[in-house]
Amino acid sequence: MNWIEIFRSGISTGTVLLIAAIGETLTERSGIQNLGVEGMMLVGAMAGFKVAYQSGNVWLGLLAAIAAGGLLSLAHALVTIHFQADQTVSGLSLTFLGTGLALVLGDGLTGMTAPVIPSFTIPLLSQVPYLGPVAFANHNLLVYVGYLLVPLSWYYIHKTRPGLHLRAVGENPAAADTLGVNIYRTRYLYTFIGGCFAGLAGAAISVAIAPGWYSNLTVNGQGWIAVALVIFAHWNPWRVALGGYLFGVLRRFTLDLQGPRLLFGLANPFFFNTNLVFFLQMAPYILTIIALIWGSSAARKKRIGSPAALGVPYQRGERGL
């Protein structure tokens, strides 16, 4: 097995999760839970691929993906912020809506080829032993964007004024409201931003990491993993990165495990027994569940749970008379 390659492509796959999960982190930090990530990613993947294919310009495709994800998220924002509907129900419906939209609008794109995001190697950093070839060699642009996104979003959330307002709105909207922060505007904004990130994550699949349109197999449940990842990461971008890359590497590793006939000098059970392969494919998801359980109990001890107002619609003057 080629360990360098496993880690290299693991990081590449993990970038998709990273982008979507950071977007969802921002949304959830404002108190809105959007379970429609899967749908928004699929719409983004479709829009990105379709526009890139028809215009021949991958950058236009990227923009289209961001806009598509963002637009779809506004539906969720309208329903949950304005009409105060249940966020779980609205998020689930958004997944169905997004999936349906993407399949209809993406009809006939299967098997086509479109321009892709360019890949390049970073000159000096790629010379670092082990780390260089894994993290800085022959990656597409979005992987590098992902590296920047982590510290930037962390800084934004924790060390800036808008970040302070974002956290306040998600933790105690009544407090933020009495201090003149516009709760509705803030929540609309971050729901929209989360949608844009999900759209971008979708495009990261269809025009960069695994180019092409394979209907709903394009995203293949990664939106749900991203939602789980946000919880695992306790709404912290650094942990989102850790979880995202870890999951990417695991997925790639379970694929590579099926390749060789011999494993440590013995017959590879995953090569000969197809039933075992199913269990192997389950492994990353099972590990995700274990990480979630472990993560949430650890979080309770450290008082870094979910944003206190997550999933609760805000209405002024709800308390008493």
Next chain:
Amino acid sequence: MRAISPIKDELMTFTEEPNAIPAVEMRDITLRFPGVLANDHVNFTLYPGEIHALLGENGAGKSTLMNVLTGLYKPQSGEIRIHGKKVSFNSPRDAIANGIGMVHQHFMLVENQTVTENILIGLDTPHFALNLKKFDHEISDLADQFGIHIDPTAKIWQLSVGEQQRVEILKILYRGANILIMDEPTAVLAPQEADELIETLKGMAAQGKSIAFISHKLNEVKQVADKLTVLRRGRVTAERMDLENFTRESLASLMVGREVIFNLQKCEQTAGREVLRLEDVSAVNNKNLPALRNVDLALHEGEILGIAGVAGNGQSELVEVITGLRECTGNVWLEGKNIANKPPAFSISHGLAHIPEDRIGVGSAPNLSLTSNIIMKRYDQKPVSQKWQLDYVAADSLADGLKTEYDIQAPNVQTQARKLSGGNLQKLILARELSSAPRLVVAMQPTRGLDVGAIESVQQLLLNQRAQGCAILLVSEDLDELLSLSDRIAVMYEGHVVGTICSGDFDINQIGLMMTGTIPQDLKSPSSVEDSSGSNENSSISAPSSRFDEVLDHVKSFEESSSPSEEADQSVTPPEEPSEEDLPPSEILPEEDPELNLSEKERVLRKVLGEKYQQGDVE
């Protein structure tokens, strides 16, 4: 000055105004919520450098009126002038810009952010990057200016309630507010913290700030305020009155609209057979630390056993163990059945009623109707249960009957519980718990945060249960309440029951000393104390090792971090207390322990008892 008699329904106006422009002038404010007229042509005027009390029962519209002033609600009619200029607020931001700040009753703080971060929310000054260090300094400078002590880098959840309130005050001072609205600021504070707060407020008024002080505590209003406005059911019943004209009784009748009896009717009766017995009960708290240590208690028919103690000495855990909400070791016998570690349903079926401290989180389902809340303990009994169905007609009529019987103020039984005011919510809980003819009532802080009228009816309801032969365990931090209701008082300290005193021997100083973990020498007589930690009830007390030194250390560190207004604290005149006459003259203070000098002991007592200590000390 004309003499004021407690007229009930006429508007009383005090006309002599200072010759200055009022800081706040609210005229004819009317605000209607669906189903409720919260403010009905209300006037309110506040002058610079003045502390103006706004008195009224829960739900009288005090907080609503002040929320209008802070821009949170928009009134349907009326006008507001700030420093003589007519204003119209669309959001809290506008009110802040006009120098108005409010300290809400439920603190508006973000728990997992630091003090500084909380203060900076909503401001424009740190434009993008937050340089917290710089602002930490600014904020501690501002705090020093007003004699407030706080660590700006602490997270809110690490602070005590009193400290959190100081953050709220700093928050509005930092915004340059000169009009401060305090919404029932002392409701959540211990007596000594309340005294400190009142000193701080007086200091701020002396520096020219105008303070509106919402309260339903009569004593406190007399202590702090210069002027008084009283609201009842959305209307002003007294406007800008001087406080000297009022007695406690006349204030109460202005608030409630009828005479309030301050002395409860408690019949003499002897306790019957044993209902509840705790044997060697120990339990841990949420942090897995020991919270109850080998507690033995007994409670009889027709008896109220008060549990006294400084908050956090195991009282909550005791209640949770008895009500089946916390695991424990040892035995809890209710009517001869061991209910330790049994599900709550088991204890309920054997006659347990629970009036929890947290009325919204534990005591009720806020989003459900009155009816649903009423039937929570009897949905599986006739007439509400019809085989596998619920008979909602029967449930509604049951709820309707209890609503009338317990005088719950609500539009109808379909109203959501969260729309009730504190007193009415508590009456709803009492209606559910007491109507099931319980054998044992466990009540934790049943009157905290309620207004005089509601306190009176809650206490009377408990006494009625006692008269019917019910056993009542009453946990309260209000010593007056314990002294006036209880037949016996058990004092808890660090999870132990330090001792139990019978009603004839109640002495506030002794109870106070026991709350610090010490057993005074003159208490060591078998007649006045039952040793609850030993197996034999009448043996003389075997004092647990004195923790007085430990307490002293706590007090010292507390004082270092709190405002140096010790002298001023003591000069505050003690308000009248109804139970004062009932108290036996104070016993001499216990003999000096060789290790301690008296003044330190006094300080401990002051910390524990607050103003009550001085009353006992006067004799």
